[in-house]
Amino acid sequence: MDLYRRHIELARKYVRLSEEIKRLNKLWDDRVTQIASEKGIRPWQVDSCKEGIREYCDSYVIV
Structure with a gap:
């Protein structure tokens, strides 16, 4: 039962993160x-330009 609850908790987090990624995109x-x-x-x-800006931002985050 504990594994099921953990699965449900992770599924909810996944949905929230997925929605946040869509919003940020x-x-x-x-x-x-x-x-x-x-x-x-x-x-x-x-x-x-979008691709260039994204690459620049990715490089900035890495450094």
């Missing part, structure tokens, strides 16, 4: 789109 996309429009980046270039 949307926030990320919205913010990058806002930055791109402020900088005058053309819409077809936004995806490459």
Whole structure:
């Protein structure tokens, strides 16, 4: 029974974390789109900019 309760607890955490990841991804996309429009980046270039910004942020976190 203890294993079942632990499973339920972890499943709830997983759902919460999954929702938080979705929220943060949307926030990320919205913010990058806002930055791109402020900088005058053309819409077809936004995806490459998103990738570049993500790589920069990942590198910054690692260092």
